[in-house]
Amino acid sequence: MNRERTPDKAAAFKRVLLRAGFWVLVIALTFYAIFPFYYALISSFKPSSALFEVSALPTALDFSNYRTLFAQPTFSRSIFNSALVAVLVVLLALLLGLAAAYALGRVRFRGRGMVMVVVLGVSMFPQIAVLSGLFEVIRWLGIYNTPWSLVLSYSIFTLPFTVWVMTTFIRQLPNELEEAAIMDGATPWVTLTRVFLPLMVPAMVTTGLLAFIAAWNEFLFALTFVLTNEQRTVPVAIAMISGNSQFELPWGVLMAASVVVTVPLVVLVMIFQRRIVSGLTAGAVKG
Amino acid sequence: MADVRLQQVKKEFGGNLIIKGVDLEIKNGEFAVLVGPSGCGKSTLLRLIAGLESISDGELHIGGQLVNDLPPRERGVGMVFQSYALYPHMTVFDNIAFGLKLAGQDKEAVRQRVMETAKILQLDELMGRKPKQLSGGQRQRVAIGRAIARESDILLMDEPLSNLDAALRVRMRVEIARLHKLLGSTMIYVTHDQTEAMTLADKIVVLNAGHIEQAGSPRELFERPANTFVAGFIGSPKMNFFDVEVSTSDEQGVQIQGKGISAIRLPFASTGGTSRLTLGIRPEHMQLTPSNDQHSFTVSNIEYLGNEIYVYLLPPDGTSNLDMNFPVCRAPAGNELAIGDKVAVSFSVEHAHLFDGDGQALPRPGVTAIEC
Numbered sequence: 001m002n003r004e005r006t007p008d009k010a011a012a013f014k015r016v017l018l019r020a021g022f023w024v025l026v027i028a029l030t031f032y033a034i035f036p037f038y039y040a041l042i043s044s045f046k047p048s049s050a051l052f053e054v055s056a057l058p059t060a061l062d063f064s065n066y067r068t069l070f071a072q073p074t075f076s077r078s079i080f081n082s083a084l085v086a087v088l089v090v091l092l093a094l095l096l097g098l099a100a101a102y103a104l105g106r107v108r109f110r111g112r113g114m115v116m117v118v119v120l121g122v123s124m125f126p127q128i129a130v131l132s133g134l135f136e137v138i139r140w141l142g143i144y145n146t147p148w149s150l151v152l153s154y155s156i157f158t159l160p161f162t163v164w165v166m167t168t169f170i171r172q173l174p175n176e177l178e179e180a181a182i183m184d185g186a187t188p189w190v191t192l193t194r195v196f197l198p199l200m201v202p203a204m205v206t207t208g209l210l211a212f213i214a215a216w217n218e219f220l221f222a223l224t225f226v227l228t229n230e231q232r233t234v235p236v237a238i239a240m241i242s243g244n245s246q247f248e249l250p251w252g253v254l255m256a257a258s259v260v261v262t263v264p265l266v267v268l269v270m271i272f273q274r275r276i277v278s279g280l281t282a283g284a285v286k287g
Numbered sequence: 288m289a290d291v292r293l294q295q296v297k298k299e300f301g302g303n304l305i306i307k308g309v310d311l312e313i314k315n316g317e318f319a320v321l322v323g324p325s326g327c328g329k330s331t332l333l334r335l336i337a338g339l340e341s342i343s344d345g346e347l348h349i350g351g352q353l354v355n356d357l358p359p360r361e362r363g364v365g366m367v368f369q370s371y372a373l374y375p376h377m378t379v380f381d382n383i384a385f386g387l388k389l390a391g392q393d394k395e396a397v398r399q400r401v402m403e404t405a406k407i408l409q410l411d412e413l414m415g416r417k418p419k420q421l422s423g424g425q426r427q428r429v430a431i432g433r434a435i436a437r438e439s440d441i442l443l444m445d446e447p448l449s450n451l452d453a454a455l456r457v458r459m460r461v462e463i464a465r466l467h468k469l470l471g472s473t474m475i476y477v478t479h480d481q482t483e484a485m486t487l488a489d490k491i492v493v494l495n496a497g498h499i500e501q502a503g504s505p506r507e508l509f510e511r512p513a514n515t516f517v518a519g520f521i522g523s524p525k526m527n528f529f530d531v532e533v534s535t536s537d538e539q540g541v542q543i544q545g546k547g548i549s550a551i552r553l554p555f556a557s558t559g560g561t562s563r564l565t566l567g568i569r570p571e572h573m574q575l576t577p578s579n580d581q582h583s584f585t586v587s588n589i590e591y592l593g594n595e596i597y598v599y600l601l602p603p604d605g606t607s608n609l610d611m612n613f614p615v616c617r618a619p620a621g622n623e624l625a626i627g628d629k630v631a632v633s634f635s636v637e638h639a640h641l642f643d644g645d646g647q648a649l650p651r652p653g654v655t656a657i658e659c
Contacts (some may be wrong), residue, residue: 176372179339184386185360185431194385198376 037262044255051252065256069241074229079260085233086215089154094129094204096155097162102192104163105170106178116167123160127220130156131208138225149225150233154218158211167205170196205275213265214256234261289350289440289473290315291336296345298331305331306496308345313490315440318467320484322323322520323494329477330445332494336475337366337443337579349441360390365434366443369450371426373433379405380414383432390437390649404436407469424455431463435470444476448483460486481523485509493517515646518567523596526640527573527614529566541641541649547584547603547632555641555649564649567640570597574625578631586628587613593644595620600630 043051047062100119104112134153143149173196181191198203218235219235226232232240238257243250291313298306313319321329326413334340336347338359338627339360347354354362373382383404387397405411408428418426427447434442447463464487467474469477484491485505492502493516500520512518518526531545538556543564575598588599600614616632624630641649 174370174372176368176370180368180372183337183359183366185389195374
C-alpha cells in the first residue's frame with residue numbers, strides 16, 4: 001500500500017493543479033466578460049461627485065442618475081420604441097421564417113438551392129453598403145421617421161439567418177412525421193402549425209432571441225432612418241444624451257442608461273436559457 | 288367494400304421506372320404481405336396505395352372506386368410507419384385522437400373512440416404519457432392505434448416490426464394476427480422477414496425489381512414456386528439449385544442427370560424446349576447418406592443450431608460456383624456427420640422442382656411418389 005502511495009500522490013497533485021488552472025481560466029474569462037458591465041452598474045449608482053474615484057466595490061447607492069435619466073422627456077418613449085420595433089421584427093422573422101423553412105426544407109421545387117444561396121447572399125452585404133439605397137426605398141415607401149422603417153431594414157438582416165437556421169432544423173425532423181400527419185388528414189398548414197411548430201420551439205426561441213438582441217442593439221439604421229426624438233430607439237437615444245454644456249459628458253446618466261437597456265436582454269436570456277440549450281442540442285426528435 | 292385493385296400501376300422517379308406495371312387484386316379482409324429484396328419497390332408500392340406518392344401510370348381502385356387522384360385522407364386507409372412517427376410532443380391520447388379531431392368529430396365521440404382503440408391495444412394505462420416515455424413495443428402499439436382509430440377499411444404497414452428486438456417481434460406478430468381477425472379490415476403489410484410473411488399472410492406478393500414474381504398463398508409459394516427467384520426467396524436456408532441435363536423426356540416424365548445427381552426420372556410433362564434445366568430441392572428435403580462413391584458430395588462445413596444442423600456440401604469435382612452457393616442440407620442434430628465425409632444426396636420426387644433456362648418452373652401434371 002505505502003509503496004503505491006507516492007505515484008498516487010503525484011497524480012492527485014497533478015489533478016489539483018489542473019483543476020486550479022481550469023478555475024483560474026474560468027475566472028479570468030468571466031472577469032473579462034462581466035467587468036465592463038459590472039463597472040457600468042456600480043458607476044450608475046454613484047453620485048456625480050464620486051464618479052471619478054476608482055473603486056472595485058459599490059461605494060454608494062444613489063439613484064440620482066436614474067432619476068435624471070427618466071426625467072428626460074423622451075427616454076421612456078425610446079425604450080418603448082425599441083421594444084416595439086424588436087418585438088415586431090421578431091414576430092415577422094418567426095412567421096416568415098417558419099413559412100419559408102417549411103417550403104425550403106420540406107417541399108421539393110426547382111431552384112430551391114438557388115433560393116437558399118440568394119437568401120444567404122443578402123445578409124452578406126455590409127450595412128453601410130445598403131444604407132443609401134435603403135434610405136431611398138424608405139423615403140419612397142413613405143415610412144421615413146417611423147418604426148416601420150426600422151422593422152423593414154432590420155428584417156433584411158434578420159430574415160436570412162432565421163430562414164437558414166429554421167430550414168436546417170426543419171430538415172432534421174423525420175419525413176415520416178409529416179407523412180403520418182398527411183395520413184391523419186392534415187393539410188400543410190395544420191401540419192406546420194400543429195406538428196412542426198411545437199417541435200420547433202427551441203429553434204424559434206434561439207433565432208427569435210438573436211433577432212431581438214440584434215434589433216434592440218442596432219445603431220446605424222436607427223440613426224439614419226429616424227429623425228425626431230419621439231421616434232428614436234434606445235441606442236441612439238443614449239448617444240444623444242448630453243450634459244449641460246458641450247464640454248460635459250454625463251457619465252453617470254450614460255451608465256444608468258446602459259444598465260437600463262442591458263437588463264431586459266439579460267432577463268430574456270435567463271428566461272429562455274434552457275430552451276436555447278435544447279435548441280442547440282436538438283435533433284433528438286426521433287419519434 | 289374495401290378491396291384493392293391495381294391495374295398496370297407504374298411509378299417513375301426521375302426517368303427510372305421503379306414500379307413496372309403491377310397488376311394485383313387484394314380482396315376485402317385479406318391479409319396481403321409484400322416481400323422482396325431491398326429496392327424491389329415494395330415500400331414504394333405501399334406508398335402508392337397510401338397516396339403518399341403519385342401514380343405515374345395505371346389505375347388504383349379501392350372499394351371499386353378509382354382513387355388515383357384522391358388525397359390519402361379520402362382513400363380510407365390508415366398507415367403504420369417503420370419508425371412509428373409518433374408526434375413527440377403529444378400524449379398517447381392526443382396521438383391517437385389527432386386524426387379523429389381533424390376529421391371534425393366532436394370531443395365526446397373522439398374520446399370514446401380513442402378509449403375503445405386503447406382497450407383493443409391495451410394502452411389504457413399509458414394515455415397520458417409522451418412517446419419518449421414509452422418502450423419500443425408500446426410505441427408500436429400507439430402507432431397501430433393511431434392507424435386503426437379512424438376505422439379505415441384498409442390498414443397499411445411498412446415493416447412495422449423491424450425496429451423491435453427478436454422476442455418482442457414474435458409477440459407483436461401474434462398481436463397483429465389477432466388484430467386482423469378482430470378488425471376484419473384489409474391489411475397490406477411490407478416486410479423483408481420471411482417468417483412474418485409466412486405466418487401472417489393470406490396472400491404473399493413477391494416483388495423483384497419493380498414487378499410481381501408471384502402472388503399466392505404462403506403454401507402455394509412454398510410448394511409450387513413459379514420461378515427460381517420465388518423458389519430461392521421463400522424458405523430459409525434458401526432452396527438449393529443444381530444444373531442438370533435432360534437425357535430423355537416423354538409423357539411419363541423427364542430423365543435428368545447432373546454433377547453428384549444420379550440419373551432420375553421426374554414427373555414433369557415437358558422440358559420447356561431446352562436440354563439444360565435447373566433442379567431445385569429445399570435443404571429440409573435432402574437426405575444425406577454416407578457414400579464411398581467419388582461422384583458424391585463432400586461435407587465442407589457444419590453449423591450447429593441446437594435442434595438441427597446445417598450441412599454445407601461441396602460438389603463432386605471440388606469446385607463451386609462463383610457466388611459460393613454451396614448446397615446446404617438440414618439434418619437432425621444427432622447426425623454423426625463430420626467435415627470431409629463423402630455423402631450421397633437423395634430426395635423424394637414430389638419435393639423436386641424443375642426450372643427451365645429462363646428460371647420458370649416446369650408444369651407438373653400430377654405428383655407420383657417415386658423413390659430413387
